[in-house]
Amino acid sequence: MSRFQPLKVTAVQKTIRDAVVVTLEPENGDLEFIQGQYLTFRRDFEGEELRRSYSICAGLDDGKLQVGIKRVEGGAFSTWANEDLKAGDVVEAMPPMGNFHTDITPSEGKSYLGFAGGSGITPVLSILKTVLKREPLSTFTLVYANRGIATIMFREELEDLKNLYLGRFNVIHILESDAQDVELFQGLVTKDKCGELFKGWIDVAAVDVAFICGPEPMMLGIAEALREHGLKDDQVKFELFASGQPGRAKRKATSKSAASRDAMTTTRVTLDGASREFQMPKDGQTLLEAALEADVDAPFACKAGVCSTCRAKVLEGEVEMIANHALEDYEVAQGYVLTCQCYPLSDTLVVDYDQ
Amino acid sequence: MSETMSIESYLADGGKLSAPGNAPPRYRAELLRLMASFVDSELAGAAGFADMINAGPGIKERIAASKIVLEKTDNADKVLQIMGEFGANTARYANHHPWSDRLPRDAELAAKRAKGDMRLAVFNYPLSGWSDAVTMNLLMGLAVDEQLKDLGKVSYQPLAETFRKIAPIEKRHAELALEGLEHLTKQGTPKSELQAAVDYWWPRVDQSFGAGKSARFERLKTWGLRHVENQKLRADWQAAAAAALNGLGLDVPQ
Numbered sequence: 001m002s003r004f005q006p007l008k009v010t011a012v013q014k015t016i017r018d019a020v021v022v023t024l025e026p027e028n029g030d031l032e033f034i035q036g037q038y039l040t041f042r043r044d045f046e047g048e049e050l051r052r053s054y055s056i057c058a059g060l061d062d063g064k065l066q067v068g069i070k071r072v073e074g075g076a077f078s079t080w081a082n083e084d085l086k087a088g089d090v091v092e093a094m095p096p097m098g099n100f101h102t103d104i105t106p107s108e109g110k111s112y113l114g115f116a117g118g119s120g121i122t123p124v125l126s127i128l129k130t131v132l133k134r135e136p137l138s139t140f141t142l143v144y145a146n147r148g149i150a151t152i153m154f155r156e157e158l159e160d161l162k163n164l165y166l167g168r169f170n171v172i173h174i175l176e177s178d179a180q181d182v183e184l185f186q187g188l189v190t191k192d193k194c195g196e197l198f199k200g201w202i203d204v205a206a207v208d209v210a211f212i213c214g215p216e217p218m219m220l221g222i223a224e225a226l227r228e229h230g231l232k233d234d235q236v237k238f239e240l241f242a243s244g245q246p247g248r249a250k251r252k253a254t255s256k257s258a259a260s261r262d263a264m265t266t267t268r269v270t271l272d273g274a275s276r277e278f279q280m281p282k283d284g285q286t287l288l289e290a291a292l293e294a295d296v297d298a299p300f301a302c303k304a305g306v307c308s309t310c311r312a313k314v315l316e317g318e319v320e321m322i323a324n325h326a327l328e329d330y331e332v333a334q335g336y337v338l339t340c341q342c343y344p345l346s347d348t349l350v351v352d353y354d355q
Numbered sequence: 356m357s358e359t360m361s362i363e364s365y366l367a368d369g370g371k372l373s374a375p376g377n378a379p380p381r382y383r384a385e386l387l388r389l390m391a392s393f394v395d396s397e398l399a400g401a402a403g404f405a406d407m408i409n410a411g412p413g414i415k416e417r418i419a420a421s422k423i424v425l426e427k428t429d430n431a432d433k434v435l436q437i438m439g440e441f442g443a444n445t446a447r448y449a450n451h452h453p454w455s456d457r458l459p460r461d462a463e464l465a466a467k468r469a470k471g472d473m474r475l476a477v478f479n480y481p482l483s484g485w486s487d488a489v490t491m492n493l494l495m496g497l498a499v500d501e502q503l504k505d506l507g508k509v510s511y512q513p514l515a516e517t518f519r520k521i522a523p524i525e526k527r528h529a530e531l532a533l534e535g536l537e538h539l540t541k542q543g544t545p546k547s548e549l550q551a552a553v554d555y556w557w558p559r560v561d562q563s564f565g566a567g568k569s570a571r572f573e574r575l576k577t578w579g580l581r582h583v584e585n586q587k588l589r590a591d592w593q594a595a596a597a598a599a600l601n602g603l604g605l606d607v608p609q
Contacts, residue, residue, distance in 0.1 A: 240370070
């Protein structure tokens with residue numbers, strides 16, 4: 001179950017045109033994080049709870065907690081953070097999460113390679129700052145892709161880090177639109193571009209660990225290039241920012257049919273894009289059992305209301321959920337149920353496993 | 356830079372997901388199902404082996420059995436924690452089913468899972484003494500070795516990393532089983548006793564590889580949750596198990 005703690009906003013720094021760096025302080029006690037991790041915030045927008053995750057951009061030794069939030073077109077949370085969030089506000093966040101890091105080994109000198117695209121710089125920045133400080137023998141090469149000079153987040157900070165860690169930190173800026181002195185540094189970071197970079201600019205054979213955070217096509221291309229140049233699966237770490245869910249969840253549909261005394265319910269279940277309709281009794285069989293009997297390959301595991309594998313969304317109708325040990329209040333508010341625990345109350349029911 | 360692709364195409368092209376928030380609903384459900392099957396199998400396997408600790412013929416055997424129980428339970432926990440990140444109630448999950456439950460030894464050979472838990476069917480059958488346990492551990496250990504090779508490639512990166520950490524631990528359990536059988540043979544355990552155990556467990560372990568091609572496998576493949584077909588995993592296991600048995604002077608059942 002999620003535990004949220006309040007964080008006070010102590011500063012909101014507008015950096016490039018549509019991104020802010022937010023400095024946060026826990027109201028109670030300390031907040032420990034590992035480099036590369038992210039925070040999940042929650043906030044009500046027009047009566048609906050939204051949760052969004054943003055990577056911590058601070059290093060472990062920065063002495064502060066900071067996240068970078070870039071405005072996404074039509075994004076409720078990122079727009080609010082860029083326009084309305086200010087020092088003194090209190091936001092709620094879950095403890096830091098994420099596996100986008102490797103162990104710090106101060107006595108070893110490792111060769112790190114980082115690829116960041118746009119706002120993907122945030123976790124990579126946290127990692128490189130931490131690694132350069134805590135592994136004095138290690139080196140870090142960053143390939144940072146952006147549309148143009150004006151869209152480079154943390155441009156000055158990266159310059160400062162280059163001067164601070166002279167010889168150990170190298171940044172290669174690749175710009176999509178703006179012309180660069182070195183022609184290779186213009187365009188998109190693709191598999192082929194990586195191949196070219198590995199020829200003269202990056203000693204890929206010496207690389208111990210690669211971190212990649214950027215748009216999906218970029219990540220796929222880089223991964224393939226690294227694989228072709230000898231890096232193993234466990235040497236390459238990805239962080240994907242994409243969400244598996246649509247931006248704003250639809251409001252839970254108001255039920256068209258209230259609970260009634262008819263013995264049977266007409267139920268329609270959607271799974272993998274296909275819908276099946278069947279009759280089920282109001283008593284004696286859960287929604288999951290009825291779906292399985294109707295040859296729907298519905299997902300399930302514990303059948304005890306504990307694992308949430310059987311989660312689905314009720315789009316129409318009403319159900320009674322006997323036990324719920326896994327879903328959070330905000331999921332239930334959106335219409336999600338544990339189908340292994342549900343009995344129908346209404347005469348018609350529409351349930352979707354695809355949402 | 357602004358171009359993105361659907362998660363489905365990204366996965367179909369070999370992309371990896373890195374956090375629960377990345378997972379679309381159907382992927383999430385199938386991932387949870389896959390994890391639950393592993394967790395339930397490990398917990399059931401450990402629970403069954405726990406009884407065998409006292410059946411060990413010597414101190415070294417008792418230590419080996421204890422180590423296997425501890426490590427399989429710990430491996431289950433590693434994967435259960437990831438399930439927790441997707442919303443599963445891990446504290447309750449650990450106890451939601453009696454893991455030591457077994458069907459009768461002569462219960463019908465069926466690949467169906469018991470109600471309410473996702474363990475592989477092989478873990479529904481009880482162990483019958485020390486030699487039987489060691490034999491089952493060898494055959495199933497070699498099977499898990501093949502399955503983890505496939506699972507170590509899953510597209511959910513934190514889980515792939517966990518399976519890669521677990522694989523050498525499970526492999527060591529199979530090695531302990533082989534050493535145990537070698538020791539039993541040296542100590543004069545009748546071949547017929549060991550062969551009877553092989554004959555009992557072979558078809559049950561074989562069944563844990565599942566059916567041939569299925570629509571679900573194809574879908575899991577496009578999501579990067581499975582890579583190697585059941586038949587290939589089964590064939591690889593059969594070869595490894597046959598080699599191990601023949602080295603002990605035992606036969607593969609017909």
